[in-house]
Amino acid sequence: VDDRxxxxxxxxxxxxxHPDGCLEIIDRKKDIVKLQHGEYVSLGK
Structure with missing residues (x-):
């Protein structure tokens, strides 16, 4: 439970x-890497 x-x-x-309150699952945290210029890329895609 957070402070709110x-x-x-x-x-x-x-x-x-999303603005309408829906949650979209992007990927597993362990399958995402940060490239040298700051962009995050999913290894599964």
Missing amino acids: GMRWFYTGDVGQF
């Missing part, structure tokens, strides 16, 4: 919240 009373689950997934 929100509950979160640590799943190892990376996601993105």
Whole structure:
């Protein structure tokens, strides 16, 4: 539980919240690498 009373689950997934409140799962955290110029790339794609 965070300081605002929100509950979160640590799943190892990376996601993105959309303006309508939906959560999109992008990929597993372990399958994403950061390139030299700062861009993140999924190894699974």
